[in-house]
Amino acid sequence: MAGESHMDRVPPHNLEAEESVIGSMILSHRAAAEAQELLVAEDFYTDAHRKIYGTLVDLYAGGSTTDPVVLAEELKKRGTLESVGDRAYIYSLVGDTPNPGNVKHYATIVRDMAFKRKLIDVGYEVTSQGYSTASDVEEAFDKSESAIFAVGKRMRRERLTHINEPLKESFRRMEEARKRKTRITGVETGFKQLDNLTSGLQSSNLIVVGGRTAMGKTSFALNIAHHASVQREIGVLIFSMEMSKVDISERLLCTQARVSSTDYRIGRISDDRFVDIVDATGVLSNAPIFIDDTGDLTLTQMRSKSRQLMSKENIGLIIIDYIQLMHIPGFREGRTQEVSRIARDLKVLAMEMEVPVIAVSQLRRPSVGKKEPNLEDLRDSGGIEQNADVVVLIYRREVDEPRNLENKGIAEIHLAKHRNGETGKFKLAWIGENTQFRNLSTEEEFPG
Structure with a gap:
């Protein structure tokens, strides 16, 4: 009526x-x-x-x-x-x-x-x-x-099924793991030592990637995004509050094509490298990568956009760059408490979306005589460490000791916190020209 x-x-x-x-x-x-x-x-x-x-x-x-x-x-x-x-x-x-x-x-x-x-x-x-x-x-x-x-x-919750269906899925995973010779149960990062220690980035986990300025923390997160989406076809959602969509796309493209970022930017590209870039563009165009570069994005908006995208796309990883650029409108209890609240809300986001969330974090400047970072260096708040399931710290000695050629192209990675497993340290190669971390080739020194 x-x-x-x-x-x-x-x-x-x-x-x-x-x-x-x-x-x-x-x-x-x-x-x-x-x-x-x-x-x-x-x-x-x-x-x-x-x-x-x-x-x-x-x-x-x-x-x-x-x-x-x-x-x-x-x-x-x-x-x-x-x-x-x-x-x-x-x-x-x-x-x-x-x-x-x-x-x-x-x-x-x-x-x-x-x-x-x-x-x-x-x-x-x-x-x-x-x-x-x-x-x-x-x-x-x-x-x-x-x-x-x-x-x-x-x-949309899963229903009970006959054992035949989960057995097929289990067998498929076993075959993939057997081919890759890994024990990965989460999102594979592409970094052998990190994957061995964590078994991949696990669902509902908050992973904090920390580093001081110019250490490559954003590049590290984007390298994981590239590997997950291109190599493993896992949907990745990137929230960037510092870099534009074009800049992020450019970094990913140079990583895929393995060309110098500087050469790409100024157009100093040979015919052969041009073909490589065209091929790389085709690969990335089909990769399940989604980017939001809203500079003043709030956590509420982030949750909303995540929900909306995940209702349409199969997203398996969320990346946020970076924590210290985030703010809570109207928060008046001090910056330390605000960052603690942000860290907690990021953990809640990971649990609600049931995917791993990588949050990049700036580290405070070291005290005199101190170079290698540790958990105490997480800037502004101990709440970041408390809420993180995994903390990865990045250090490149060549930034502090540019004249020491032994350190050139080497990054030290410290898995400083791992709530559900062991911690450890390992090294990666750093390719500065295309902002890419790679596994070192010496298998005896760094077994994978």
Whole structure:
């Protein structure tokens, strides 16, 4: 009816489908298992059905034989038999069930109705945020989007499957690992020693890459992005608050083509190298790399953009460059506390998106006589170290000792923190002309 308010409308539900699910569960263990794959108690519209379903789940979990008599007796013990109806109603659920073999169809109807009701609830929540004067627009938008994202996430959650499917996936991973001769379980960085220590960058982990100015911390993160996207076809989302999209693309292109960044910038390119650049452009154009170079991006906006992209693309890694350029609007508790809050929110971002997040961090200037960085050098806040699962520190002695030729082209990498494994130090080659780190070729000294 035109003009009818939402409050006057009956929420979507299907009582017959709910009754058929419960009746099927009483009649068949197999039907009960299939129903539990799709439903939770909160998916049922009536409180009575929620209580009956929950009781059935508990009975099956305890290994009990289930029939109308056993169910009614258990409801009586719990003091809920009268509130859900009576024994006659329990028996009627069994008698009115068309076919327990169709339980998945009944359960799907119940689940879909539950999703629609949840969307209605979220709609009210979004409306409430719009009317609220307690929060600013950005905060209201983030809360609204989070609520919608949570519903969609449950809709897309994986269902139970026959063991045949996960076995195929497991075998595929084993074959890939066997070919690569690695034990990588996360996102491969391309740096052998780092991958051996971490088994790759793990989902929901916050990885902090720290270094002083000119040590190559951004290049290190971009090298990982390049390897993950080009070599392993993993989607990468890059948030850059310092470099433009064009500059990042240029760095990635020079890495792929292995040409000098300076030569590329001034157009000093031979015909042969030009062909290499064209080929590299084709490779990168097809790589799943997404870049946002909004300079004053807030964490709220970052979460929002991550959610939106991940709803459309298969993103497996997020990179943020860099922590010290981030700010929280209206934060008045001091910079140290602000950076701690940012670090915590980045960890929450990794957990919410269920992908590894690399956050580049500036290190404070060393004290007199001190050169090699350590965890204490994480600038502005100990909160960065506390919230990070992994901390990688980069040091190139040639920056401090330019006349010492022994250090030229060598980077020292310190895995200073690894929450779930061992730490360690190793070295990489540094190719300054195209801002690229590479594994050293001496396998005996640096086994991979």
